[in-house]
Amino acid sequence: QVFISFCLVCQGPPVWHKNYPVAQGNRQSPIDIIPHQTSHDPGLGPITLNYDQCTSINITNNGHSVVVEFEDPDDRSVILGGPLDNPYRLKQFHFHWGGKGCHGSEHTVSGNSYASELHLVHWNAVKYKTFGEAATAPDGLAVLGIFLETGDDHRWLHMITDALYMVKFKVNFKAFNPKCLLPSSLHYWTYLGSLTTPPLHESVIWIVLKEPIIVSEKQVHVACMFLLHLKAGELHDILFFKTPYNKRTKMKNVLDDM
Ligand SMILES: NS(=O)(=O)c1ccc(C(=O)NCc2cccc(O)c2)cc1
Numbered sequence: 425q426v427f428i429s430f431c432l433v434c435q436g437p438p439v440w441h442k443n444y445p446v447a448q449g450n451r452q453s454p455i456d457i458i459p460h461q462t463s464h465d466p467g468l469g470p471i472t473l474n475y476d477q478c479t480s481i482n483i484t485n486n487g488h489s490v491v492v493e494f495e496d497p498d499d500r501s502v503i504l505g506g507p508l509d510n511p512y513r514l515k516q517f518h519f520h521w522g523g524k525g526c527h528g529s530e531h532t533v534s535g536n537s538y539a540s541e542l543h544l545v546h547w548n549a550v551k552y553k554t555f556g557e558a559a560t561a562p563d564g565l566a567v568l569g570i571f572l573e574t575g576d577d578h579r580w581l582h583m584i585t586d587a588l589y590m591v592k593f594k595v596n597f598k599a600f601n602p603k604c605l606l607p608s609s610l611h612y613w614t615y616l617g618s619l620t621t622p623p624l625h626e627s628v629i630w631i632v633l634k635e636p637i638i639v640s641e642k643q644v645h646v647a648c649m650f651l652l653h654l655k656a657g658e659l660h661d662i663l664f665f666k667t668p669y670n671k672r673t674k675m676k677n678v679l680d681d682m
């Protein structure tokens with residue numbers, strides 16, 4: 425008979441607490457943001473994004489998300505200001521498209537979800553030596569969350585969605601500056617939270633922009649189909665035993681997403 429091991433991330437939050445007790449911690453992300461219940465903190469200034477010298481390295485599809493990684497040997501691309509006491513270095517950005525069609529965002533606003541959510545992940549290189557070390561510290565990471573709403577075509581997102589077709593796993597993806605993915609206003613909500621996927625470390629200072637960026641249904645669809653395409657590819661490999669035992673995802677989820 426066929427033994428299919430279950431990818432933890434694919435099984436989702438209901439089982440994560442078994443392997444990651446922190447999943448029942450007191451600063452877990454994502455959350456529902458209720459604007460009229462937020463408090464204004466006059467001590468919080470604006471955030472600044474210095475991305476002009478950023479150097480992207482590659483784009484990866486890990487079957488759950490598309491990740492674009494950056495070189496981070498120095499403070500060439502950082503986020504600073506707002507709730508942050510130090511500059512935090514850009515390490516990667518990725519999207520959450522979700523398997524639910526046009527409601528893939530992780531954070532919600534007054535219970536409403538967006539088509540997708542972009543996370544720009546930064547780490548505190550002033551206080552910590554590596555990303556891994558920062559990822560376990562309460563002030564180690566700063567993630568900038570940007571909602572994607574469907575509407576007109578986004579003129580730069582096509583660079584990501586066009587690149588997806590080549591991306592079976594990981595390919596070079598140079599000179600992509602994520603500044604082109606920002607909305608016009610940098611007004612934000614901020615709270616102390618966690619990674620939204622295992623290991624769920626409670627190490628993230630969340631900065632969620634109030635204004636979404638607009639992308640077309642087609643661009644969201646292309647990205648979702650691409651993730652499914654990879655999952656379908658995985659299904660094929662599993663059925664024909666090409667995928668090593670410990671690399672298998674949960675068949676049920678793959679079928680659910682189709
Ligand atoms: N969705 S999220 O922005 O909360 C998020 C950001 C980064 C990561 C991540 O980097 N996971 C891998 C990881 C975690 C801890 C230490 C590591 O070296 C790597 C996970 C979720």
Ligand SMILES: [Zn+2]
Pocket residue numbers: 518519520543620
């Ligand atoms: Zn994320």
